[in-house]
Amino acid sequence: MTYGLGLYLHDGIVLTADTRTNAGVDHVATVEKISLFQTAGERVMMLASAGNLATTQAVVTLLNQRLAQPDSPYNLNTARTMFDAATMVGGVLREVMDTNAKYVAGYGDASASFLFAGQIAGGRHRLFQIYSAGNFIEASADTPFLQIGETKYGKPILDRAMTYGISLSEAVKLTLISFDATVRSNLSVAPPFDMAVYRRDSIGPVKARRIPENDDYFHTIRSRYSSSIQEMVRNLPLNDWDECQ
Amino acid sequence: MTYGLGLYLHDGIVLTADTRTNAGVDHVATVEKISLFQTAGERVMMLASAGNLATTQAVVTLLNQRLAQPDSPYNLNTARTMFDAATMVGGVLREVMDTNAKYVAGYGDASASFLFAGQIAGGRHRLFQIYSAGNFIEASADTPFLQIGETKYGKPILDRAMTYGISLSEAVKLTLISFDATVRSNLSVAPPFDMAVYRRDSIGPVKARRIPENDDYFHTIRSRYSSSIQEMVRNLPLNDWDECQ
Numbered sequence: 063m064t065y066g067l068g069l070y071l072h073d074g075i076v077l078t079a080d081t082r083t084n085a086g087v088d089h090v091a092t093v094e095k096i097s098l099f100q101t102a103g104e105r106v107m108m109l110a111s112a113g114n115l116a117t118t119q120a121v122v123t124l125l126n127q128r129l130a131q132p133d134s135p136y137n138l139n140t141a142r143t144m145f146d147a148a149t150m151v152g153g154v155l156r157e158v159m160d161t162n163a164k165y166v167a168g169y170g171d172a173s174a175s176f177l178f179a180g181q182i183a184g185g186r187h188r189l190f191q192i193y194s195a196g197n198f199i200e201a202s203a204d205t206p207f208l209q210i211g212e213t214k215y216g217k218p219i220l221d222r223a224m225t226y227g228i229s230l231s232e233a234v235k236l237t238l239i240s241f242d243a244t245v246r247s248n249l250s251v252a253p254p255f256d257m258a259v260y261r262r263d264s265i266g267p268v269k270a271r272r273i274p275e276n277d278d279y280f281h282t283i284r285s286r287y288s289s290s291i292q293e294m295v296r297n298l299p300l301n302d303w304d305e306c307q
Numbered sequence: 308m309t310y311g312l313g314l315y316l317h318d319g320i321v322l323t324a325d326t327r328t329n330a331g332v333d334h335v336a337t338v339e340k341i342s343l344f345q346t347a348g349e350r351v352m353m354l355a356s357a358g359n360l361a362t363t364q365a366v367v368t369l370l371n372q373r374l375a376q377p378d379s380p381y382n383l384n385t386a387r388t389m390f391d392a393a394t395m396v397g398g399v400l401r402e403v404m405d406t407n408a409k410y411v412a413g414y415g416d417a418s419a420s421f422l423f424a425g426q427i428a429g430g431r432h433r434l435f436q437i438y439s440a441g442n443f444i445e446a447s448a449d450t451p452f453l454q455i456g457e458t459k460y461g462k463p464i465l466d467r468a469m470t471y472g473i474s475l476s477e478a479v480k481l482t483l484i485s486f487d488a489t490v491r492s493n494l495s496v497a498p499p500f501d502m503a504v505y506r507r508d509s510i511g512p513v514k515a516r517r518i519p520e521n522d523d524y525f526h527t528i529r530s531r532y533s534s535s536i537q538e539m540v541r542n543l544p545l546n547d548w549d550e551c552q
Contacts, residue, residue, distance in 0.1 A: 291467055
C-alpha cells in the first residue's frame with residue numbers, strides 16, 4: 063500500500079508519498095514514489111504514485127523516455143498547460159493499462175493512481191488526482207487536498223485543520239501528522255517519506271526531501287502531537303450519565 | 308454504511324453504532340442498529356450490526372424469535388457462556404446468508420458483521436466481532452477495541468488514546484470523538500448514535516441511550532475537541548527547511 067497526499071495552497075503545493083511497497087507481508091521494499099519533471103524557470107511537474115508498482119514504474123519510465131522524443135504526444139516538456147500535462151499522464155496510464163491489465167487480472171490488480179502537480183511559466187500552479195481510468199480531478203481553494211492509496215486514517219486531521227490559506231511550513235506539519243496517523247494504523251505504510259515542497263511562481267527547481275523515521279523534525283511533531291492529544295482528551299469534560307457513575 | 312465500535316474495558320463495555328442506513332444517496336433512513344437480549348441478574352447481551360440491512364434485520368429477528376423456543380440450538384437464553392452465545396449469532400448469520408446470499412448477489416452484497424458483547428452471571432464480560440462468515444474474534448486487554456463498518460476514520464484517535472484501563476466515562480468520551488471524526492469524513496455515517504454502556508458484573512439491565520446530533524454532551528465534546536486540536540496543531544513548532552522559508 064501507499065499513502066500519497068497533495069496539499070494545494072495559496073502559497074504553493076506540498077506533495078508527499080511514503081516509500082513502502084509490498085506484495086504480501088514477506089515481500090516489502092522501499093521505492094521512490096515521487097518523480098520530478100522540470101526545467102527550472104520554465105516548468106516544474108511533480109508526480110506521486112500509488113497502486114500496482116509495475117504499472118506506476120512503467121508510466122514514470124515512459125514519461126521520462128518521451129521527454130527526449132519531440133514528436134511524442136506524451137512529451138511533458140511540450141505540454142502547454144498543466145491540464146494538458148495531466149492529460150498526457152492519464153494517456154500514458156491508459157496505454158500501460160491497455161497493454162497489461164488483462165494479463166495481470168489473473169494475479170492481482172494492475173490499477174494505479176497519481177497525484178500530479180506543478181506549474182508552467184505563465185500559468186497557475188495546479189494539483190490533480192489522476193484515476194486509474196486516466197481521467198482526473200483538480201484541487202481548488204474549496205477542496206485543498208487530494209489523497210491516493212490508504213487515504214482514510216490520515217483524513218480526519220486534514221478535515222479539521224487544512225485550509226487553502228495556511229503556509230507551506232504549516233502544510234508540512236499537517237502532512238507529517240496525517241502520515242503519522244496512517245503509519246500508526248496501517249503497517250503497509252511506513253517512513254521514509256518523500257516530500258516535494260513547491261513555492262508558487264518559483265518555477266523550480268524542486269528537490270524532493272527524504273524524511274526518515276528518525277528525522278528530527280518528524281520526531282518532534284509526532285511525539286508532541288501524540289502527548290498533546292492525549293492530554294487534551296483527558297482534559298475534556300466527563301459526562302454525568304447514570305450508567306457511567 | 309455504518310460505524311460500529313466496541314470498547315472493552317476492565318470496568319465494562321461501551322458499544323455504539325450510528326443509525327444511518329442508505330441504499331444510494333436518495334434512500335437514506337434511520338434504523339436502530341443496537342439490539343439487547345437480557346434477563347437482569349442472569350445475562351446481558353448487546354449486539355451492534357453493520358452491513359446489508361435485510362441480513363442484519365433477519366438475524367436479529369430470528370434471534371429474538373428463538374428466545375421463546377426452548378429447543379432451538381440458537382436460543383440466546385440457553386447459552387451457557389458468551390462464547391456459546393457468539394457461536395449462536397454466527398450460526399444464525401450463516402443460516403441467513405445460506406438462504407439469501409446467492410439471490411442477492413446479482414443486486415449487491417448480502418454480507419453483514421456484528422459486534423456482540425455482554426456477560427452471563429458467573430462468567431466474564433466479553434466482546435466479540437463476528438465476521439460475515441460467522442466466525443469471530445474476541446477483544447482482550449491487548450486489543451481493547453473492535454470496529455465494524457466504516458472503521459478507518461475513527462481509528463487514529465483510538466490508536467492514540469484507548470486502553471483497557473480507562474473508565475466508562477472516559478470510554479464514552481473517546482467513542483464520541485471517534486464517531487465525530489467518522490461523521491466529518493463520511494456522509495453515510497451520521498447521528499443519532501445508539502450507545503449501550505455496560506458496567507462489569509452488574510448483569511444489567513442495560514438501556515441503550517440515543518445520542519442525537521444536538522445532544523449537549525456530544526456537542527461539548529465535538530466543539531471543544533475541534534477547537535483544541537486546531538490550537539494544538541498551531542502551537543507545534545514549524546520546520547526550518549530552506550524550501551519553506
